Amino acid sequence: MAWTQNVLRVNLSSGETVKEPLNMTWADSYLGQRGLASKYLAEEIDPAVDALSPDNKLIMVTGPLTGTMASTGGRYSVVTKSPLTGAIACSNSGGFIGAEIKMAGWDMIIFEGRSDTPVYLYLENQKAELLPAHDLWGTSVWETDERLHQKHQDPLIRIACVGRAAEQGNLYAGIINDLHRAAGRSGVGTVMASKNLKALVCRGTRGVGNLKDPLRFLQAAEQGKRVLAENAVTGQGLPQYGTQVLMNVINEMGAMPTRNMQDVQFEGAHNISGEAMHEPRSSDGQPNLTTNAACFGCTIACGRISTVHKGHFTVENKPQYWGASGGLEYEAAWALGSDTGVDDLDALTYANFLCNEDGFDPISFGSTLAAAMELYEMGVITQQDTDGIELKFGSAEALTRATELTARGEGFGKVLGLGSKRLCEKYGHPELSMTVKAQEFPAYDPRGIQGMGLAYATSNRGACHLRGYTVASEVLGIPEKTDPLATDGKAELVKAFQDATAVVDSSGLCVFTTFAWTLDDIAPQLDAACEGNWSTGKLLEVGERIWNLERDFNLKAGLTGKDDTLPKRLRKDAAKSGPAKGMVNELDSMLPRYYEIRGWTPQGELTAETRQRLNL
Amino acid sequence: MLRALNLEPQKCTGCLQCELACSYENEGVFNPARSRIKVFNFHDEGRFAPYTCTQCEQAWCLHACPVEAIVLNTATGAKEVREDICVGCKVCTIACPFGTVNYNQDSGKVIKCDLCGGDPWCAKACPTGAISYVDLDNTGLDRMRAWAQQRPAGPASYNTPRARATPADFTRQD
Numbered sequence: 001m002a003w004t005q006n007v008l009r010v011n012l013s014s015g016e017t018v019k020e021p022l023n024m025t026w027a028d029s030y031l032g033q034r035g036l037a038s039k040y041l042a043e044e045i046d047p048a049v050d051a052l053s054p055d056n057k058l059i060m061v062t063g064p065l066t067g068t069m070a071s072t073g074g075r076y077s078v079v080t081k082s083p084l085t086g087a088i089a090c091s092n093s094g095g096f097i098g099a100e101i102k103m104a105g106w107d108m109i110i111f112e113g114r115s116d117t118p119v120y121l122y123l124e125n126q127k128a129e130l131l132p133a134h135d136l137w138g139t140s141v142w143e144t145d146e147r148l149h150q151k152h153q154d155p156l157i158r159i160a161c162v163g164r165a166a167e168q169g170n171l172y173a174g175i176i177n178d179l180h181r182a183a184g185r186s187g188v189g190t191v192m193a194s195k196n197l198k199a200l201v202c203r204g205t206r207g208v209g210n211l212k213d214p215l216r217f218l219q220a221a222e223q224g225k226r227v228l229a230e231n232a233v234t235g236q237g238l239p240q241y242g243t244q245v246l247m248n249v250i251n252e253m254g255a256m257p258t259r260n261m262q263d264v265q266f267e268g269a270h271n272i273s274g275e276a277m278h279e280p281r282s283s284d285g286q287p288n289l290t291t292n293a294a295c296f297g298c299t300i301a302c303g304r305i306s307t308v309h310k311g312h313f314t315v316e317n318k319p320q321y322w323g324a325s326g327g328l329e330y331e332a333a334w335a336l337g338s339d340t341g342v343d344d345l346d347a348l349t350y351a352n353f354l355c356n357e358d359g360f361d362p363i364s365f366g367s368t369l370a371a372a373m374e375l376y377e378m379g380v381i382t383q384q385d386t387d388g389i390e391l392k393f394g395s396a397e398a399l400t401r402a403t404e405l406t407a408r409g410e411g412f413g414k415v416l417g418l419g420s421k422r423l424c425e426k427y428g429h430p431e432l433s434m435t436v437k438a439q440e441f442p443a444y445d446p447r448g449i450q451g452m453g454l455a456y457a458t459s460n461r462g463a464c465h466l467r468g469y470t471v472a473s474e475v476l477g478i479p480e481k482t483d484p485l486a487t488d489g490k491a492e493l494v495k496a497f498q499d500a501t502a503v504v505d506s507s508g509l510c511v512f513t514t515f516a517w518t519l520d521d522i523a524p525q526l527d528a529a530c531e532g533n534w535s536t537g538k539l540l541e542v543g544e545r546i547w548n549l550e551r552d553f554n555l556k557a558g559l560t561g562k563d564d565t566l567p568k569r570l571r572k573d574a575a576k577s578g579p580a581k582g583m584v585n586e587l588d589s590m591l592p593r594y595y596e597i598r599g600w601t602p603q604g605e606l607t608a609e610t611r612q613r614l615n616l
Numbered sequence: 617m618l619r620a621l622n623l624e625p626q627k628c629t630g631c632l633q634c635e636l637a638c639s640y641e642n643e644g645v646f647n648p649a650r651s652r653i654k655v656f657n658f659h660d661e662g663r664f665a666p667y668t669c670t671q672c673e674q675a676w677c678l679h680a681c682p683v684e685a686i687v688l689n690t691a692t693g694a695k696e697v698r699e700d701i702c703v704g705c706k707v708c709t710i711a712c713p714f715g716t717v718n719y720n721q722d723s724g725k726v727i728k729c730d731l732c733g734g735d736p737w738c739a740k741a742c743p744t745g746a747i748s749y750v751d752l753d754n755t756g757l758d759r760m761r762a763w764a765q766q767r768p769a770g771p772a773s774y775n776t777p778r779a780r781a782t783p784a785d786f787t788r789q790d
Contacts (some may be wrong), residue, residue: 067646068636068646069633069636069637069640069646069741071633071743096632103647103648103649156649179659204649205647205649205650206645206647207639207643207645207646207647207649207650208645208646208647209644209645209646209647214644218640225743229743239629290661290662291629291662291663291664292629293629293630293662293664294629294630294631294632295631296631296632297631297632297633297636298629298631299631299633299743301629301631301743301744303629305662306662307662323659323660323661324659324660324661324662325659325660
């Protein structure tokens with residue numbers, strides 16, 4: 001039994017904590033983590049609820065393989081209704097907190113209501129206490145982490161918390177664990193802060209055991225690790241360059257969103273690439289990259305640990321930023337870099353440090369800043385709006401100053417914290433917001449990678465690369481190569497990726513394993529660990545069920561098929577350079593087919609037959 | 617031939633697979649809190665270091681134990697805790713200069729690395745070779761070989777400045 005079968009329900013309004021048995025019928029239909037918590041959320045809240053009201057709930061959830069020896073088995077997710085998108089939010093994080101929650105004996109923690117005063121949850125195995133957090137409110141993630149470690153005098157506690165951005169109502173604030181791993185997207189941290197919940201502090205010493213067939217599990221896990229080690233991406237590319245291995249690749253194929261997606265190639269891409277992170281800096285001869293690092297149980301170790309040169313203008317006289325910390329992943333490097341036109345690697349690294357330090361999503365932030373820069377260059381906003389910042393594309397000073405203001409929720413940083421959609425609407429140019437369902441795009445321009453346009457438009461949490469990463473097929477040829485500029489077959493491809501990803505996100509494993517693994521590699525590990533039958537066929541069915549459950553939640557929340565779209569710029573303005581030059585995203589030629597194979601009406605609603613087939 | 621755990625911190629990524637393997641082999645659960653090997657994260661320096669018992673020849677723990685519960689396994693060289701004899705007095709945990717003998721609240725006994733009877737799971741689980749199980753007399757062999765390989769070819773080049781080691785040559789290179 002890979003589940004602990006324990007759910008902790010924390011009522012923040014009353015201060016009560018109650019232990020409940022996990023609903024195993026739902027576990028059999030939704031597996032764990034993303035799927036299972038989405039089921040709980042859909043059952044327990046009205047999807048139309050105001051995301052920042054006490055009636056919304058916030059669920060921290062592990063998967064059945066979290067805390068086991070399966071490679072990457074340390075993931076957890078945060079599921080809630082998003083204040084940014086109004087859709088269901090599910091943000092996934094690595095680091096060590098997920099395994100620690102499991103080691104303490106919990107599958108899931110459901111937070112409900114709102115505390116009158118700031119509190120944090122202290123979990124020591126099965127002991128759960130809400131403790132006052134007055135002194136922590138108004139402090140950053142890093143300071144909160146340090147103070148809690150001091151207070152509890154326990155170097156082995158793990159902490160997930162929100163920073164000042166979330167407290168100040170930044171709509172894309174995340175929950176940061178282990179200093180720089182993030183449940184980063186869709187504003188799950190904003191919801192946490194709205195409940196006056198500052199942190200989760202966890203110490204688990206019970207361990208994870210009682211697997212269905214331990215010997216078979218160890219063999220399956222071992223086999224899985226071998227596949228990861230022998231694969232070029234997971235065995236070499238990711239450990240050496242991290243996700244930043246993609247920077248030059250995507251730029252060359254003309255799918256690098258640049259300057260608020262006005263361009264599809266960035267002339268400074270090499271300077272902010274994974275390769276550049278290894279090169280000696282001109283300033284001090286040291287590389288930006290200090291080392292790679294693994295999350296719990298991960299045999300890939302794509303994590304970047306970086307150091308900014310002490311003399312760099314961003315950290316001069318700020319010794320708190322001189323140490324090594326979480327460095328640039330591809331998404332952060334793109335959003336903070338090519339989308340703002342800045343190619344100063346240390347400046348991006350510093351901005352990324354700030355995103356971690358105060359807990360906000362660098363993708364949404366970078367993209368929102370890029371929209372503001374475009375508005376500034378058009379003359380729609382001026383230095384009077386920006387607290388005197390000369391908000392020009394390519395300005396590292398503008399980037400770092402804007403990041404500092406956003407981290408603290410001060411002045412123009414408060415406006416940037418609204419996200420691109422609200423910012424562009426505020427200044428009368430909604431068409432400049434590069435978002436789907438109000439969430440900002442990640443680092444793949446869908447004019448150069450057609451399938452990603454459909455994946456973005458139909459993603460259940462707004463624009464996102466982690467809901468259906470057809471880049472794997474269209475660019476890297478995983479599991480098989482498809483033409484990135486073609487639309488034929490992309491509906492089927494997107495659906496297959498979406499369903500399979502929903503399974504991975506529900507298992508406790510990291511989606512990056514799927515550069516090497518298919519569900520055929522994951523099923524044996526799940527089947528050996530979990531009660532019941534977990535064949536690839538059943539997993540695909542579970543994945544499709546999860547996808548439709550999320551869709552159903554969103555429709556009930558008020559979203560419609562009309563929200564399955566892309567900004568006009570991507571559908572009408574042709575790519576200016578690269579292999580996709582002259583092309584737009586042909587969403588309209590993919591979407592009807594997608595609805596059809598999903599078993600939805602032409603308006604994008606679930607048919608009765610689909611509901612029945614998936615037992616929804 | 618006796619063998620020893622060879623720890624190479626510069627290769628460690630901090631994934632804790634060794635702790636999971638160790639706790640599973642010894643306790644039957646995945647539980648870093650009960651692992652005999654620990655990985656330390658020196659966060660601000662960007663360094664990780666696995667650490668466990670080195671099986672001292674003149675073992676402080678063994679000599680300190682008042683009931684002779686720590687015994688030498690002559691086949692592996694490991695100093696092993698006899699759980700049926702250990703009284704949980706913890707004197708060994710005080711005697712060990714390295715802190716690698718630890719008390720286990722659940723059992724009331726001490727735990728330490730026993731090299732898994734000659735087939736250490738941590739070494740098998742380590743994905744990067746930061747932990748290996750090698751000939752006790754040659755724990756430095758790989759490092760010697762790597763160092764030897766770095767020398768430029770041809771005797772003349774031994775006189776170039778590059779041939780003289782600097783501290784940077786011994787620190788981590790990624």
